[in-house]
Amino acid sequence: MRASSSDRVSTRALRAALPGTCARVVDGFERHLRGERGLSEHTVRAYTGDVISLIAHLHGVDQSAPPEGGPAEDADLAGLDITELRGWLAWQHAAGAGRTTLARRAAAARTFTAWAYRSGYLPSDPGLRLASPQVHRTLPGVLSPAQASAAMRAGDSRGTDGGGHGDGVTGEGADALTLRDRAVVELLYATGVRVSELCAIDLGDVNVTDQLVRVFGKGRKERMVPFGRPAARALREWLSRGRPALAPAGEGDRQQALFLGARGGRLNPRTARRVVHEAVAPVEGAVDMGPHGLRHSAATHLLEGGADLRSVQELLGHATLATTQLYTHVTVERLKAIHDRTHPRA
Structure with a gap:
């Protein structure tokens, strides 16, 4: 019986069991992903782990039990x-x-x-002949424009930092976090940027006057994204009255970050997710998100408002137009639902 993914040995243990030459190949590939491709740490870890599993499969290393002793007899690729590639995917x-996981591992x-x-x-290159499993890509629910506006208004009165400031933030600090949370929600919806991109924004990346923000997407690809007046107002309030109350003394990464956490460090994605969840929660009929x-909602509303696919692709930082085209399915489904609900002969 094959071991389930939860029963397999850790990637670290499996890596230690690889033949010496193969271990050095994995090290080189990891450096390539991080240094030359500029991929995120999450992607680097995922791809490196997949390749370790592939090479272990190639050399018959048992991935369902802790390896005994040192690395196997030295060998190459x-x-x-x-x-072998198809056999490894079949074993997976x-x-x-699942299909999504298999598609990523094939990639x-x-x-x-x-x-x-x-x-x-x-x-x-045997990978040229390796096909990926077809993935049925679906998008989560989106807010209606009215619900999005309600979520933005909800952010005006919020004063939480992941559960009511359980870390003891009160007074001026709590007011600062309220301003930050409002700016975070407004900017996420206004630009459709990824949460990792938002948290990586530095002060020098934002031009509030021209209402533009520079973000670095996947592979460190740079793009300029516009935002509207409500987001600009929220950012001005945060920068003038909120951020100074949380900004730490001294220099370094903290001093450069646009958004800060309660203790003055760069805002982390987990906190940003909590901020959005709590802004959307009070909105009647809204799905939890x-x-x-918010990124999906922004893209959908842009397309429904008449934006062309190519422009939305540029704004979202999608590598291919095929990814952006997924949003057309959402808009068509919503139009069908409205037609069914309102047309007398639907």
């Missing part, structure tokens, strides 16, 4: 062909991996074999 499927394998071929570790839901 010889034998890594399309049959038998172990319970990791293709990225690895392409790099290994260019680096001279493989005589050819975090920052990604």
Whole structure:
């Protein structure tokens, strides 16, 4: 019986069991992902873990039990062909991996074999023939424009930082966090940026006068995103009255961050998610959502307002137009629902 994913050994233990040459190849691939590709730490960890599993499968390392002793006899990537790649994915499927997970692991394998071929570790690139499982991509629920406006208004009176300022923030600090939370929600909805992009924004990246913000997306790709007057007002309030109350003394990363946490450090995505959840919760009929839901809502409202797909792609920082086209399904479904509900002969 195949082991479930929860029964498998840790990636660290599996990495230690790889043949020495293969372990050095994994180290090189990890440096490539982080340094040359500029991928996020989350993606680097996921892709590296997938490749460790692939190489372990290639050399028969048991992934369902802790390896005994040191690494296996030294070996290279010889034998890594399309049959091995398909066999590894079949093993993953038998172990319970879903279609989305399998698609990501196939993408990791293709990225690895392409790099290994260019680096001279493989005589050819078997990943070129590896197909990904078709993923049924769905989008979460979105806010209506009226619900979005209500969520923005809810942010005006909020004074929480992940549960009522349980860390003891009161007075001027609590007022500052209220201003921050309002600015966070307004900017997320106004721009449709990812929560990781929002938290990485520095003071120098924002031009409140011109209502533009510079963000760095996946692969450190830079783009300029406009925002409207409500977000600009919220940012001015945060910068003039909120941020100074939380800003720490001294220099460094904290001093550069646009948004700060209750203790003066750079705002982290977990807190930003709580802020959005609590802003949306009081809105009647709204689905529970975090920052990604606001991103989906912004994209949907742009398209419903007449924006073209190419412009929305640029604003959201999508690598391909196919990703942006998913939002057209949302708008069509909403139009059908409105038609069914309102047309006398629906």
